[in-house]
Amino acid sequence: MPSFTALPPEIRDQICEHVILSPLNSPPPLTDPDQLPNGRQSYQHPQLNSWLTRDEALYLPTPFTTTSTPLLLLSRQLHAGTTATLKRLQARAHSYDLDIVLVDEKLLLPTWIRVPALTTSVSTVRVNFRIAGMFTETNGLQKKMPRYRLSNFAAGCGGGPTMSWQLYSILERFFMVGPTGEGSDGMKDRNVVIESLRVNVETPPNVAPEAFGPPIRKRKREESAEKGASPQDLHILDPAYLTSFIKSNLEMLLRMSYHTAEYGCILYEHLDELVLTRDAVEEVRWDIAEMFRDLTFIDAFRRDREIFDDWKKRTSEKRKVRGLREA
Numbered sequence: 001m002p003s004f005t006a007l008p009p010e011i012r013d014q015i016c017e018h019v020i021l022s023p024l025n026s027p028p029p030l031t032d033p034d035q036l037p038n039g040r041q042s043y044q045h046p047q048l049n050s051w052l053t054r055d056e057a058l059y060l061p062t063p064f065t066t067t068s069t070p071l072l073l074l075s076r077q078l079h080a081g082t083t084a085t086l087k088r089l090q091a092r093a094h095s096y097d098l099d100i101v102l103v104d105e106k107l108l109l110p111t112w113i114r115v116p117a118l119t120t121s122v123s124t125v126r127v128n129f130r131i132a133g134m135f136t137e138t139n140g141l142q143k144k145m146p147r148y149r150l151s152n153f154a155a156g157c158g159g160g161p162t163m164s165w166q167l168y169s170i171l172e173r174f175f176m177v178g179p180t181g182e183g184s185d186g187m188k189d190r191n192v193v194i195e196s197l198r199v200n201v202e203t204p205p206n207v208a209p210e211a212f213g214p215p216i217r218k219r220k221r222e223e224s225a226e227k228g229a230s231p232q233d234l235h236i237l238d239p240a241y242l243t244s245f246i247k248s249n250l251e252m253l254l255r256m257s258y259h260t261a262e263y264g265c266i267l268y269e270h271l272d273e274l275v276l277t278r279d280a281v282e283e284v285r286w287d288i289a290e291m292f293r294d295l296t297f298i299d300a301f302r303r304d305r306e307i308f309d310d311w312k313k314r315t316s317e318k319r320k321v322r323g324l325r326e327a
Contacts, residue, residue, distance in 0.1 A: 261300035
């Protein structure tokens with residue numbers, strides 16, 4: 001039987017391309033919300049700027065690897081062929097897919113679906129949000145997270161909704177270290193940039209429109225439990241609500257206002273374009289490069305014009321060095 005290296009070069013290239021572009025993981029099924037967090041873990045590194053209880057974003061514990069890594073390590077000949085294939089694929093080799101399940105209206109479960117090769121200059125990141133149902137019980141998480149019974153979409157005491165910080169932490173972590181797994185204390189900031197970040201909110205299948213609603217408040221959930229009803233009998237989070245929530249949070253960050261500038265600045269430092277869709281239908285598109293060009297001081301950085309001007313000058317230089325578009 002002929003070996004892989006004995007195959008014609010064009011056949012080897014086709015096989016390598018298929019492997020490189022294949023999914024790394026499958027999106028977890030949503031059939032049993034109670035089981036979705038099992039076996040997942042929070043990442044403690046790197047240190048983030050986000051105000052977040054880290055356990056509210058749970059990742060897979062398996063060691064991270066790209067789909068091209070095994071090919072690169074197999075032999076010198078295959079390493080050379082894989083490197084050539086990656087170069088030929090260009091943007092396709094540097095486009096990632098991320099699945100995020102929102103379960104029980106509180107936990108975010110990110111799963112990297114497709115990561116062909118690591119790079120600090122990513123062409124496209126496609127993020128797909130899926131909404132799972134409610135837990136039939138708190139699954140032991142209430143003891144682990146003292147605030148678990150509260151609504152993550154409700155504003156906190158001067159800190160904004162917990163869900164805002166959960167979403168921000170996933171974005172911030174990617175900009176710092178990309179789609180990697182748990183790191184170590186003091187791990188280096190890789191400054192990963194994205195040409196186009198595309199965020200989609202998917203409507204749960206086989207759900208009647210009247211079954212959707214806004215986030216369920218703590219009191220309603222407790223009253224339902226007192227009546228003997230299962231949380232599964234309550235309505236499912238409306239995907240239109242989640243889309244609107246994500247949109248308003250991104251707009252606040254991009255506005256670079258008094259309270260949000262120190263957090264929104266990472267969008268201008270790492271992005272060219274941001275697109276939000278619901279069921280693949282575009283809701284809004286932000287041209288970050290143009291917005292940065294036209295960005296003027298209002299009250300950013302606690303109304304400090306000098307800090308704003310210095311930040312914009314340094315960010316313009318960063319964007320140029322990192323290969324981001326100049327409008």
